Amino acid sequence: MKNIALLGSTGSIGTQALDVVRSHPDAFRIEVLSAQNNAALLIEQAAEFRPNVAVIGREELYDQVFSALDPLGIKVYSGAASLASVAQMDTVDLVLTSMVGYSGLLPTLKAVDAGKTIALANKETLVVAGELVTRKAAKKGVAIYPVDSEHSAIFQCLVGEFHNPIEKIVLTASGGPFRGKNREFLRNVTKEQALRHPNWVMGAKITIDSASLMNKGLEVIEAKWLFGLSPEQIEVIVHPQSIIHSLVQFEDGSMKAQMGLPDMRLPIQFAMGYPQRLPSSFPRFNFLDYPSLTFEQPDTDTFRNLALAFRALDAGGNAPCVLNAANEIAVEEFLRDRIGFLEMSDLIADCLDRIPYIAQPDYDDYVQTDAETRRIARERFSHA
Structure with missing residues (x-):
């Protein structure tokens, strides 16, 4: 118990x-x-x-x-x-x-x-x-x-392999509701459109993050720390069916994937019950229901948030803290109809440029960085 x-x-x-x-x-x-x-x-x-x-x-x-x-x-x-x-x-x-x-x-x-x-x-x-x-x-x-489905997938692939070095991991992304859309289309999308995720039922904040690919960017940074990886060892691929939840490639070139229907109860239960796999009545995957599993390169020119997340990961220090705080304000303002979908990326990039960089922050530095980023991000809305 x-x-x-x-x-x-x-x-x-x-x-x-x-x-x-x-x-x-x-x-x-x-x-x-x-x-x-x-x-x-x-x-x-x-x-x-x-x-x-x-x-x-x-x-x-x-x-x-x-x-x-x-x-x-x-x-x-x-x-x-x-x-x-x-x-x-x-x-x-x-x-x-x-x-x-x-x-x-x-x-x-x-x-x-x-x-x-x-x-x-x-x-x-x-x-x-x-x-x-x-x-x-x-x-x-x-x-x-x-507990994230992607990181749970990586963890499940590594069980029994912890002694074997990872060559790289591949985090899969559904692409969200706007997969394949161009910037002209995204310029006018509404929060109602952004909140309609094709595969997952989630809260408003993470659903908007998924639509903008920021959720995948945050997962890239999280994966670095969970699994002790360098940025070069983390790849993102768009997989619209959300059946393969992520993959690990080992030094011999062999790959392991964790698969299943999109259901967050599975990774939640795995994390809570580990090292046991507890029985469940969750729906089972049938290959014949999915005769085609497809994969695409993410469009980081259109969905800039993923590129901004890699930028913050490469910079290290307090840059990911800036990224997160600016994104939280951007999503908040988008949900209040005070900022456009593409403008969220502009706000985040501006904060990354303006907040002083700290290479080796302590807890107080993180608190100060978060507060200062939120202040800077909110400046443009103070008279709106």
């Missing part, structure tokens, strides 16, 4: 993780649930799973959550500091970090400091501060198991 702290329980990953827990009540118990804004769903989840602790991020929602859960004997806290604190609880075995964006960094660092096993769905943690997080994890002997 593993006691789970599920940080971000009301989002897409969080709700699917709870589906996994429902299917395996003898393997997992929910010790902590947290949400940022969705108090109603957090209350509903806590009433079902009866965690020891529930945390609501927005402090003004505390009274609503407390009044509903205190009679059930569930402790209720609020705010970012509380979230970081509960990630360190003695009763927690595994912390599944599924919050959105930069907010996942501090709780993950605190969980690593406390020696907790991490199931990482918050890719921004390693994008922003990959060197710091992985160094701390190595020092503490903490395992970080990836």
Whole structure:
């Protein structure tokens, strides 16, 4: 039985993780649930799973959550500091970090400091501060198991191969809803169009990132830190069917791929249950339903975000932190109809040019870089 702290329980990953827990009540118990804004769903989840602790991020929602859960004997806290604190609880075995964006960094660092096993769905943690997080994890002997479907695929391909050097990895991308479109088309796309992903059901932020290929760019940076790779060892290929979730090529030229229907519950369950493969009732892949699997080169001239991510990865230091913060503001403003789809890349490139470079940042440098990038990015909207 593993006691789970599920940080971000009301989002897409969080709700699917709870589906996994429902299917395996003898393997997992929910010790902590947290949400940022969705108090109603957090209350509903806590009433079902009866965690020891529930945390609501927005402090003004505390009274609503407390009044509903205190009679059930569930402790209720609020705010970012509380979230970081509960990630360190003695009763927690595994912390599944599924919050959105930069907010996942501090709780993950605190969980690593406390020696907790991490199931990482918050890719921004390693994008922003990959060197710091992985160094701390190595020092503490903490395992970080990836939940992203692509990184889970790489991890699954490496099981039994950890002693064999990797020549390269190939991260697959669906291409999103705008695959094959040109810049003229993208200039006028709406958020409603961008939110219609062809293969995956995800939250708004990651869906927009997928449409712009920034999600793949963030995954490239995350892969460097998860698997100890150089930028030259990471390749991206567009695979519209989303059946091959990623591949590893070894030094002898042999390749391994992990395949399956697009269903996030599989990588979530693998990370939570590792080293066991737990049974599931998930739909099974049938080759005859997919007689053709196709592959294309990503168009980084049209979808500049992927190229910007490689630029930040090559630069290292605090550049990926800048990339992430600028992208979070760009997506936020696109969803508010205050910036066009292509203008998101312009904003990110501008921030990479303007924010001072720090070659070897510490935690305080990351915090300052994130805040300064957001300030610069928001300047253009302050009078809009």
